[in-house]
Amino acid sequence: MTAVTAPRTLVIATRASRLALWQAHHVQSRLQALYPDCSVELLEMTTRGDQILDRTLSKVGGKGLFVKELETALLDGRADLAVHSLKDVPVDLTVPFALSTILERADPCDALVSNTANSLDELPPGAVIGTSSLRREAQLRARYPHLEVKPLRGNLDTRLGKLDRGDYAAIVLAAAGLQRLGLAERIRAALPVELSLPAAGQGALGIEILADRTDLRDWLAPLACGETTACALAERAVSRALGGSCQVPLAAHAVLRDGRLHLRALVAEPDGSRILRAETQGAPEDAGTLGAAVAQDLLGQGADAILARLSEPAAS
Numbered sequence: 001m002t003a004v005t006a007p008r009t010l011v012i013a014t015r016a017s018r019l020a021l022w023q024a025h026h027v028q029s030r031l032q033a034l035y036p037d038c039s040v041e042l043l044e045m046t047t048r049g050d051q052i053l054d055r056t057l058s059k060v061g062g063k064g065l066f067v068k069e070l071e072t073a074l075l076d077g078r079a080d081l082a083v084h085s086l087k088d089v090p091v092d093l094t095v096p097f098a099l100s101t102i103l104e105r106a107d108p109c110d111a112l113v114s115n116t117a118n119s120l121d122e123l124p125p126g127a128v129i130g131t132s133s134l135r136r137e138a139q140l141r142a143r144y145p146h147l148e149v150k151p152l153r154g155n156l157d158t159r160l161g162k163l164d165r166g167d168y169a170a171i172v173l174a175a176a177g178l179q180r181l182g183l184a185e186r187i188r189a190a191l192p193v194e195l196s197l198p199a200a201g202q203g204a205l206g207i208e209i210l211a212d213r214t215d216l217r218d219w220l221a222p223l224a225c226g227e228t229t230a231c232a233l234a235e236r237a238v239s240r241a242l243g244g245s246c247q248v249p250l251a252a253h254a255v256l257r258d259g260r261l262h263l264r265a266l267v268a269e270p271d272g273s274r275i276l277r278a279e280t281q282g283a284p285e286d287a288g289t290l291g292a293a294v295a296q297d298l299l300g301q302g303a304d305a306i307l308a309r310l311s312e313p314a315a316s
């Protein structure tokens, strides 16, 4: 067996938000523990995505922006790897970039945060719920038509601030982000996947490198989680087949149970008036095929019409 020789330094590109920094530090400490003789450093970058985030979730850039600007650091050699929330990594990532490593998933669920209610069922008619995603909005509207769902933008601290100053009765966020920032005590209820099916890759971290860095692939391999990788590949295959972006009410969530991969996905009308659902199960080795099959099932039910309407320019 040939031992992997440690490089002298490894540089991790990261956004400068609290969540991104937590995630980068997490990968940094895992790498540092594996390779004590290597100096693992962070390169903090302010991305255009961050600047746009508080104003509007730009149609022009969307979430790809978070990833794109870290990629410039990979291209010009300032960084070796970039750490991302897997949920934010575009499914059409291609050469010269590669998603080399998917780490163990934390809590994949959405969570309810409120200063007045311990569950969505407690909220009175007309109560305002804040969420940043069409996926959550559509599922909430379908189950709770008497609640009012309004957009909520900004990083985690900004969103919590808007709740605390009374703009919303409750907000829905990814549990994983809150837990990573030590804010788990703010979670009033975990929303079961039957109520709010998570986004593809939610709760997992992904590492992006230049595709030709085979040296790095070997180095990063011990960080990979086989189970999460299989689940995420299936989930991302659904998004890929349906042209998923953050502007689309699309959910895909897989779990491994007794060695079988169980995959569920949905496409919804943003107003919650229609939710198309599909699920399948199979061997984890067939993750990509299972994802494609679920996407086909959704297309057969009419998902293409919903998605086509969403990609039309907005009326106003």
Ligand SMILES: NCc1[nH]cc(CCC(=O)O)c1CC(=O)O
Residues within 6 Å of the ligand: 085, 086, 087, 088, 172, 173, 174, 175, 176, 177, 201, 202, 203, 204, 205
């Ligand atoms: N959309 C932004 C984003 N990207 C990743 C997370 C949370 C952490 C994760 O899903 O891994 C969040 C916040 C949220 O959706 O509430």
